[in-house]
Structure formats: structure tokens, C-alpha cells
Amino acid sequence: MRSFLTSLAFIAGTYAQSSVYTDANTGITFQRYANTEGVSFGIAVPQTPASDFIGQMVAPNNGSGYAGVSLTPSMTGSLLVVAWPNNNSVVASLRETSGYTSPGVYTASGLSVSPIANGTFVNSTHLAYTFLCTGCMGLDLSFAGNSTSITLGWALGTKAVTNPSSASTASFAYHDGGSEILVLLYLAQPLRTTLRGLQWQPPMGLDLEAQPRTQLAPQRLLMSPPLCPIQPTTILLLELDGRDHCGRSTMAWNDTVTQYDVPSMAYYLTTASDTSEYCTDVASMAGCLLGGGTMVNALMFVRPQEADFNDKWPTGWKFTDVKASADKLYERNPGTTLSSVDRQRYDQSAWNILSPFFGSIGYKEVDAIQSPNEKTQVFSHPPWDIQDGLRAGPVKSYLPLAKAMSNFKLTLNTKVVRAIRNGSTISGVEVEDSTGSRQIINVNPGGNVILASGTMSTPRILYNSGIGPTDQITTVANGCTGVKLPSKADWINLPVGKNLRDHPIFTLTFNTTANATSMLSTDFLSPNTTDIDLFAKGSGPLAQSGQRLNFWTSMNTTNGTRFFQGTCNSPAAGQVRIKLYLTHGATSSGVLGITSDGATEFTTSPWMNTDADKTAVITLIDSLLAAARNSSSLTPSSTMSGASLVSNYITGDHFVGTAMMGTSNDGTAVVDTDTKVFGTDNLFVVDASIHPDLPTGNTQAIVMVVAEHAASKILALGSSASNSSRTAIPSKKSPCRSAPTAMSKRPSKRLYRF
Numbered sequence: 244m245r246s247f248l249t250s251l252a253f254i255a256g257t258y259a260q261s262s263v264y265t266d267a268n269t270g271i272t273f274q275r276y277a278n279t280e281g282v283s284f285g286i287a288v289p290q291t292p293a294s295d296f297i298g299q300m301v302a303p304n305n306g307s308g309y310a311g312v313s314l315t316p317s318m319t320g321s322l323l324v325v326a327w328p329n330n331n332s333v334v335a336s337l338r339e340t341s342g343y344t345s346p347g348v349y350t351a352s353g354l355s356v357s358p359i360a361n362g363t364f365v366n367s368t369h370l371a372y373t374f375l376c377t378g379c380m381g382l383d384l385s386f387a388g389n390s391t392s393i394t395l396g397w398a399l400g401t402k403a404v405t406n407p408s409s410a411s412t413a414s415f416a417y418h419d420g421g422s423e424i425l426v427l428l429y430l431a432q433p434l435r436t437t438l439r440g441l442q443w444q445p446p447m448g449l450d451l452e453a454q455p456r457t458q459l460a461p462q463r464l465l466m467s468p469p470l471c472p473i474q475p476t477t478i479l480l481l482e483l484d485g486r487d488h489c490g491r492s493t494m495a496w497n498d499t500v501t502q503y504d505v506p507s508m509a510y511y512l513t514t515a516s517d518t519s520e521y522c523t524d525v526a527s528m529a530g531c532l533l534g535g536g537t538m539v540n541a542l543m544f545v546r547p548q549e550a551d552f553n554d555k556w557p558t559g560w561k562f563t564d565v566k567a568s569a570d571k572l573y574e575r576n577p578g579t580t581l582s583s584v585d586r587q588r589y590d591q592s593a594w595n596i597l598s599p600f601f602g603s604i605g606y607k608e609v610d611a612i613q614s615p616n617e618k619t620q621v622f623s624h625p626p627w628d629i630q631d632g633l634r635a636g637p638v639k640s641y642l643p644l645a646k647a648m649s650n651f652k653l654t655l656n657t658k659v660v661r662a663i664r665n666g667s668t669i670s671g672v673e674v675e676d677s678t679g680s681r682q683i684i685n686v687n688p689g690g691n692v693i694l695a696s697g698t699m700s701t702p703r704i705l706y707n708s709g710i711g712p713t714d715q716i717t718t719v720a721n722g723c724t725g726v727k728l729p730s731k732a733d734w735i736n737l738p739v740g741k742n743l744r745d746h747p748i749f750t751l752t753f754n755t756t757a758n759a760t761s762m763l764s765t766d767f768l769s770p771n772t773t774d775i776d777l778f779a780k781g782s783g784p785l786a787q788s789g790q791r792l793n794f795w796t797s798m799n800t801t802n803g804t805r806f807f808q809g810t811c812n813s814p815a816a817g818q819v820r821i822k823l824y825l826t827h828g829a830t831s832s833g834v835l836g837i838t839s840d841g842a843t844e845f846t847t848s849p850w851m852n853t854d855a856d857k858t859a860v861i862t863l864i865d866s867l868l869a870a871a872r873n874s875s876s877l878t879p880s881s882t883m884s885g886a887s888l889v890s891n892y893i894t895g896d897h898f899v900g901t902a903m904m905g906t907s908n909d910g911t912a913v914v915d916t917d918t919k920v921f922g923t924d925n926l927f928v929v930d931a932s933i934h935p936d937l938p939t940g941n942t943q944a945i946v947m948v949v950a951e952h953a954a955s956k957i958l959a960l961g962s963s964a965s966n967s968s969r970t971a972i973p974s975k976k977s978p979c980r981s982a983p984t985a986m987s988k989r990p991s992k993r994l995y996r997f
């Protein structure tokens with residue numbers, strides 16, 4: 244006999260997200276997954292999660308069979324809740340199995356399921372079982388009450404249950420396959436319900452007291468494309484890319500995950516078969532897909548050190564000011580130095596060679612997630628934005644919050660061209676779809692427009708809106724993009740595009756006499772079944788990004804303190820590689836301008852244009868090379884030196900500064916400390932472009948911290964928006980037929996940044 248739930252290894256699993264749902268029969272609000280076949284499962288947990296939850300399963304009912312849910316992704320070794328119809332009543336019990344057989348009753352003291360009467364019934368089409376699961380959370384066999392997302396299993400069987408009237412002796416035939424789903428439960432609105440005096444809410448909820456619901460909306464800004472609140476209860480997120488995450492390239496070896504989900508793919512995205520996610524009209528590389536850089540980056544998640552804010556950010560944005568926002572971010576999106584769910588580290592030869600090397604020259608091992616302020620002479624396992632073995636980031640940790648809200652709308656395939664101004668007031672945005680057709684979306688009186696298209700793109704929207712240096716706006720006026728500018732008297736002269744900064748990266752590759760048995764690209768691109776199976780459990784080398792060791796140090800010079808970051812791995816057998824970044828404290832900067840056909844370009848390159856930066860890099864590289872030559876494990880080539888490498892750098896793709904924040908409209912800043920563009924009433928920028936300084940590590944973590952803090956600043960301003968509806972006014976683009984395309988004008992050299 245084919246045994247119970249054989250195919251519940253979720254072979255055909257698809258990701259499904261839950262959303263908030265209030266059940267009319269019980270009044271309980273659940274975080275619920277529902278499919279189109281009438282199957283749903285919802286969970287509510289107490290406001291302070293302990294071990295109890297309320298669950299509700301609903302399944303089609305034809306008088307026999309059963310419905311089951313597993314409280315982990317696996318059917319074996321998981322607490323199972325199974326319910327079935329018995330005449331007109333519902334019988335249920337807790338079960339567990341270590342093999343693929345009819346699961347036995349699970350009895351343990353303190354564990355039970357008890358039905359909630361109004362939500363437990365059989366009607367002519369469905370079976371509903373709503374229950375209090377006492378003692379059920381936080382076990383090896385279940386999930387933790389404070390999880391930020393959980394994956395569960397589901398099964399339906401249509402074969403008759405043996406002994407259906409008895410909760411303890413009923414047994415089940417195998418399920419019919421094809422009914423299993425993966426349920427991913429995400430944080431949603433902080434709704435809660437009262438049951439027997441307890442406060443319940445959908446799992447992974449926010450602190451309602453600290454987060455009144457009306458204050459949630461602007462958090463959707465985080466790392467997001469332009470956002471257009473049209474009235475206080477309506478948030479429109481405009482994303483130029485046409486595909487949501489689900490429409491993206493999946494892996495040949497696992498069609499439920501995209502190339503962005505798989506952490507090890509972070510080092511291979513530029514050479515993947517689908518590279519359509521990179522922007523084609525900007526000066527350097529950026530992600531033009533929902534989630535932007537956070538979906539294509541190398542997953543480094545370097546929590547900013549205090550000095551990253553304290554040195555150059557204005558009053559109101561020092562570390563003590565942003566700390567609460569940082570903590571809020573880390574609660575939802577923590578990052579990790581140990582990404583594999585099985586808590587093993589894989590492919591560690593570079594770590595095994597370099598950690599003793601750095602130890603021998605006085606560096607100390609730290610955990611970069613736990614000790615963000617230790618940035619001199621330290622090394623760490625790489626901190627990554629990975630959770631449950633998959634790429635994390637705002638698309639997973641924040642966007643579902645927004646999508647669960649009825650006042651939020653995401654519009655794809657909508658490129659923002661410009662803000663439409665009447666003097667200082669933004670009355671709408673002009674948007675373009677992929678066919679080049681344009682229309683205007685009006686902002687209701689009192690509404691705000693928030694640009695979040697990144698350091699490489701936000702300046703274009705500002706120039707197109709008549710905001711920026713006169714020469715850049717003049718390029719738009721004389722160009723062929725057909726952008727309608729405000730009259731010259733209304734141009735706002737701000738230093739948009741200036742203060743562009745980035746981390747230059749220097750590459751030091753060493754032969755090693757030690758045992759560098761690194762995995763090869765083929766191991767990642769065509770993984771074997773061992774690694775595929777490990778990945779399915781959130782573990783193994785595919786659940787890691789490409790770095791194997793990170794180090795940081797600093798150097799005091801007469802021209803200030805400069806920080807350095809190194810990301811290391813073993814690119815081939817017998818070799819280790821250090822990618823050395825000059826970071827916080829670098830004094831070089833450049834300028835981002837616009838071309839006549841609407842692409843952005845470097846009019847001054849942002850890297851290594853001060854002598855003090857050059858001297859510091861040469862000094863640090865020479866000291867590392869001397870230490871390597873002095874070591875027993877590393878053999879740098881004899882021609883390598885600071886002087887030979889200093890001009891040989893690639894971009895870090897960590898651009899900041901093109902719409903810099905400052906305290907006053909004195910010609911040095913574009914946005915004020917509320918992130919509002921000077922000279923406007925309701926235009927904001929929340930992305931890496933507003934950062935006045937380069938951080939010590941890769942940019943995404945600090946960009947997210949700043950976005951959280953910006954949300955609180957914008958909320959504090961309040962809104963007086965009315966609630967009229969929006970209208971769309973079609974307009975036409977006059978395309979640049981004869982001009983070179985933005986694509987062909989981009990730098991021909993594709994810089995590889997890892």
C-alpha cells in the first residue's frame with residue numbers, strides 16, 4: 244500500500260503568501276493562506292506569543308476523507324493537525340509520524356487541540372475546523388511564535404477515514420497528491436481579536452501601541468520605487484519593471500525559486516541567462532526590478548557603525564537619532580552570519596586559510612551582525628541578508644505588509660518620468676509604460692510624492708521635473724525625450740547629481756600553499772542532488788552567498804580616518820582573493836548628469852580623485868602584501884604592490900549622494916532633514932541618493948535604516964490630503980528616433996563587482 248502522504252515532500256510546491264483575513268463566523272482575524280480550490284489555513288497568535296495559537300482550516304468536503312496541516316514544512320517529524328467529517332460534525336486530533344505511514348496520535352502533556360464552536364462545522368460544500376492549539380508553538384515539531392515567516396504543509400485525502408468517529412483511533416489512507424501547498428506566512432497588519440480575554444493577532448505582528456495602523460503606510464517607502472500617496476489611505480507604488488517576483492526566471496533544478504532567491508546565485512547573476520533586471524539607462528549598474536538592488540546584490544548586510552552617521556549626517560540623523568529605526572529594521576530584517584538552516588558552514592577553505600592569517604597580524608574575530616561598531620582590525624564570517632536559506636530583503640520583509648493592506652496598490656510596468664509641478668506643489672506624476680505611452684497620475688491636494696528610484700535614477704526624475712543645476716535641466720530642454728519642463732522661472736536650482744560617492748574595489752589574488760579546495764562555479768550553476776536537497780531544506784552551499792570571510796580596518800591620516808572592508812573567497816583551487824574596498828572617510832566624489840536621450844552618465848567619475856585616498860589605499864595594500872609575503876600560507880606575485888594596484892579598481896555599485904540631505908537650502912543639499920526636496924511642498928526622496936556620506940560597509944543595510952527613519956520623519960509631518968479619486972490624462976512621448984539609445988551609450992566595460 245502506498246503510504247500516507249508519500250508525495251508530501253512538496254515536490255510540486257509553490258510559494259504562496261498569506262494575508263490578513265477576518266472570519267465572519269468567529270470574528271477572529273487570521274494570517275491566512277487561501278487557494279482557489281477552497282482550501283485555506285489561518286493562524287492567530289497572542290499579542291505576546293508564547294506557545295498557544297488559534298488555527299483555522301477550511302477544505303472542500305464531500306463527506307469523507309480528511310484535511311491535514313503540518314506545523315513544519317516536512318510531513319515527518321512535524322506536529323500534524325488532522326480534521327475530518329463524521330456525519331455532520333468535525334472530528335480532529337494532533338498527530339505525528341516519523342515515516343510515511345498513517346500518523347499516530349501525538350500525546351504530550353500540555354499539548355492539545357480544542358475546537359472553537361462557531362468556526363467548526365461541516366456544511367454542504369466545506370469542512371471548517373477552528374481550534375485552539377495549546378502548547379503547540381516553539382517545539383522542534385512546530386514553529387516559533389516570534390518567527391517572521393513560516394512554511395507549513397497541507398494535505399487533503401479523499402479516501403474514507405477508518406474509525407472516523409474516534410479522534411484517537413481514526414486512521415487515514417494516503418492522500419491523493421496534488422493538494423499539497425507550501426504556505427509562507429508573512430507579517431501583516433497588526434489586527435488582533437479578543438478571545439477569552441486574550442489578545443490575539445495574526446502571527447509575526449507589530450507592536451500595535453508603538454505602531455498605530457495609520458502610521459504604517461510610509462514604511463512601504465523602504466527601498467521601494469517611487470511612491471505616490473494620493474490620499475491618506477491610498478498608497479500607490481509605481482515600479483518601472485513589468486514583472487512581479489513570481490514572473491521571474493526560475494532555476495532549472497527547482498522551479499519554485501527564482502535566480503534571485505537562491506543565495507549562491509548572487510555571484511552569478513551578471514552571467515545568468517536572464518539579465519533583463521539590470522537598468523539600461525543609467526551610468527552604472529543598478530537593479531530595475533521590484534526590490535531594486537536588494538534583489539540582485541551580493542547579499543552583504545553590513546549593519547552601519549555609529550560613525551557612519553555621526554561624522555557627516557546632519558542634526559537629527561546622528562546615530563542616537565536613528566537607533567530606534569535601525570532596531571525596528573533589524574527586528575524584521577536582521578541579516579545573519581550563519582545562513583544555512585542546519586547551522587553548518589560550507590566551502591570554508593578561504594576562511595580556513597585567511598582567518599589564521601588575519602589572526603597572525605593582530606586582527607580579532609567578531610560577529611559583524613552583533614558588533615557593528617568594531618571596524619578596526621577585525622574579521623567575521625560574512626553578514627548576509629538571507630533568511631530560511633533564501634534571499635531576504637524588503638520584498639520579503641516589508642512588501643507583504645503593504646500588499647496586505649486594502650489601501651495599497653502596486654502598479655508594475657510604470658516608469659515615472661517626472662513630477663508635475665505648479666510652483667512648489669507637486670500635483671501629479673507623469674508615467675510611461677513599456678510601449679512609451681505616457682499618462683499623468685494626479686496627486687490629490689495634500690498628497691505627497693516620494694521618489695525612491697535610487698542614486699542612479701532619482702536625479703533623472705528631478706532634472707525632468709525642472710529641479711537641479713541649470714545645465715542639466717537645459718540638457719533635458721534641448722534633448723529628445725519629449726519631457727515637458729516647467730517654465731524656466733520655476734526651475735529650482737539644487738545640487739542634484741553632485742556629491743556622488745562609491746566604494747572603489749581593489750582585487751588582490753594570492754596563490755596559497757594551504758589546502759584551498761574551493762567549490763567551482765559549476766557546483767553552483769549545475770548543483771548535484773545532494774546540494775539541491777540541502778537547499779530545499781534551507782541549507783547547504785546554495786544557501787550561502789559567495790563571500791567566505793570579511794575584514795575591516797581603518798587608518799588615521801592627516802586628512803582624516805579612512806575605513807577599509809575586505810570580502811574574501813577562493814576563486815579557484817590553490818587561490819584566495821581579497822576584494823578590498825576603500826569606504827567610510829574616503830574624500831573622492833563625482834557628478835551624475837543626464838544625456839540628451841535621458842540616460843544618466845558620470846560627468847565626473849566618483850572614485851580615487853583625491854591624493855589622500857590614493858595614499859591611504861597604497862599604504863594599506865602594501866601592508867597587507869608585506870604580511871602575506873611574511874606568512875607561510877599566502878604567496879602574492881612579486882610584481883604586486885600598492886602602487887601597481889591603486890589605479891586598478893572596479894565600482895562597488897554602492898552609489899550614494901546625488902540628492903544629498905542637509906540642514907539648509909544653502910546650495911550644498913537637495914533634501915532637508917525630513918527628506919523633502921528644498922523649494923517644494925510635497926516632494927520627498929527616500930533612497931541612497933540622500934546619503935551625505937559613504938558607509939563603512941556595503942550600502943543596503945544603511946539604506947534600509949535610513950528609509951525606516953525617513954518614514955517616521957514624513958509621518959511626523961502629517962498630511963492634510965483630501966480623499967478625491969485620481970484621474971489619468973493620456974499624453975504622448977516623442978521618442979528619440981535618431982539619437983543613440985541609452986543602452987548603446989552606456990559604458991562598454993561591464994564592471995564585475997564581487
Ligand SMILES: Cc1cc2nc3c(=O)[nH]c(=O)nc-3n(C[C@H](O)[C@H](O)[C@H](O)COP(=O)(O)OP(=O)(O)OC[C@H]3O[C@@H](n4cnc5c(N)ncnc54)[C@H](O)[C@@H]3O)c2cc1C
Pocket residue numbers: 465466467468469481482483484528529530531532533534535536537539540541542543544545657658659660695696697698700701704895896897898929930931932940941942943944946996
Ligand atoms: C550588482 C550590485 C551588487 C550589490 N551588492 C551589494 C551587497 O552585496 N550588499 C549591499 O549592502 N549592497 C549591495 N549593493 C548596493 C545596494 O543594493 C544598493 O545600495 C541599494 O539597493 C540601493 O537602494 P535604493 O533604494 O537607493 O535604490 P535601488 O535599489 O536601485 O531601487 C530603485 C528602484 O526604483 C525602480 N526605478 C528606478 N527608476 C524608476 C522610475 N523612473 N520609475 C519607477 N521605478 C523606477 C527600480 O526598478 C528599483 O526598484 C549592490 C548593488 C548592485 C547594483
Ligand SMILES: *[C@@H]1O[C@H](CO)[C@@H](O)[C@H](O)[C@H]1NC(C)=O
Pocket residue numbers: 267268269270361
Ligand atoms: C457564536 O455563535 C453564537 C450563536 O450563533 C452567537 O451568539 C455568538 O455571538 C457567536 N460568537 C462569535 C464570537 O461570533
Ligand SMILES: *[C@@H]1O[C@H](CO)[C@@H](O)[C@H](O)[C@H]1NC(C)=O
Pocket residue numbers: 305306307401
Ligand atoms: C470525494 O471526492 C473524491 C475526489 O474528488 C472522490 O473520489 C470520492 O468518490 C468523493 N466521495 C464522495 C463520498 O463523494
Ligand SMILES: *[C@@H]1O[C@H](CO)[C@@H](O)[C@H](O)[C@H]1NC(C)=O
Pocket residue numbers: 329330407408
Ligand atoms: C452517522 O450517524 C448515524 C446516526 O446518528 C450513526 O449511526 C452512524 O454511525 C454515523 N456515521 C458515522 C460514520 O459515524
Ligand SMILES: *[C@@H]1O[C@H](CO)[C@@H](O)[C@H](O)[C@H]1NC(C)=O
Pocket residue numbers: 301366367368369370371
Ligand atoms: C461552507 O463554509 C465555508 C467556510 O466557511 C464557506 O466558504 C462556504 O461558502 C460554505 N458553504 C455554504 C454552502 O454555505
Ligand SMILES: *[C@@H]1O[C@H](CO)[C@@H](O)[C@H](O)[C@H]1NC(C)=O
Pocket residue numbers: 387389390
Ligand atoms: C525568538 O525567540 C527565541 C526564544 O525565545 C529567541 O532565541 C529568538 O532570538 C527570538 N527570535 C526573534 C526573531 O525575536
Ligand SMILES: *[C@@H]1O[C@H](CO)[C@@H](O)[C@H](O)[C@H]1NC(C)=O
Pocket residue numbers: 665666
Ligand atoms: C497653481 O497654483 C496657483 C496658486 O498657487 C493657482 O492659482 C493656480 O490655479 C494653479 N495652477 C494650476 C494649473 O493648478
Ligand SMILES: *[C@@H]1O[C@H](CO)[C@@H](O)[C@H](O)[C@H]1NC(C)=O
Pocket residue numbers: 758760
Ligand atoms: C584538503 O582538504 C580536503 C577537504 O577538506 C581534505 O579532504 C583533504 O584531506 C585535505 N588535504 C590535505 C593535504 O590537507
Ligand SMILES: *[C@@H]1O[C@H](CO)[C@@H](O)[C@H](O)[C@H]1NC(C)=O
Pocket residue numbers: 762763766771772773774
Ligand atoms: C555534491 O557537490 C558538493 C559540492 O561540490 C560536494 O561537496 C559533494 O561531495 C557532492 N556530492 C555528491 C554526492 O556528488
Ligand SMILES: *[C@@H]1O[C@H](CO)[C@@H](O)[C@H](O)[C@H]1NC(C)=O
Pocket residue numbers: 252253254256496497498499500632775776778779780781
Ligand atoms: C525548491 O526550493 C524550495 C525553497 O527552498 C524548497 O522548499 C523546495 O522543496 C525545493 N524543491 C525542490 C524540488 O527541491
Ligand SMILES: *[C@@H]1O[C@H](CO)[C@@H](O)[C@H](O)[C@H]1NC(C)=O
Pocket residue numbers: 619797798799804
Ligand atoms: C584614529 O584616531 C582615533 C581618534 O581620533 C582613535 O580613536 C583611533 O583608535 C585611531 N585609529 C587607528 C587605527 O589608529
Ligand SMILES: *[C@@H]1O[C@H](CO)[C@@H](O)[C@H](O)[C@H]1NC(C)=O
Pocket residue numbers: 754817878879880881
Ligand atoms: C600561482 O599559481 C599559478 C598556477 O599554479 C602559477 O602559474 C603562478 O606562477 C603562481 N604565481 C605565483 C606568484 O606563485
Ligand SMILES: CC(=O)N[C@H]1CO[C@H](CO)[C@@H](O)[C@@H]1O
Pocket residue numbers: 802803830853854855856
Ligand atoms: C590631500 C587631500 O586629499 N586632501 C583632501 C582632504 O580632505 C578634504 C575633504 O575632507 C578634501 O577636499 C581634500 O582634497
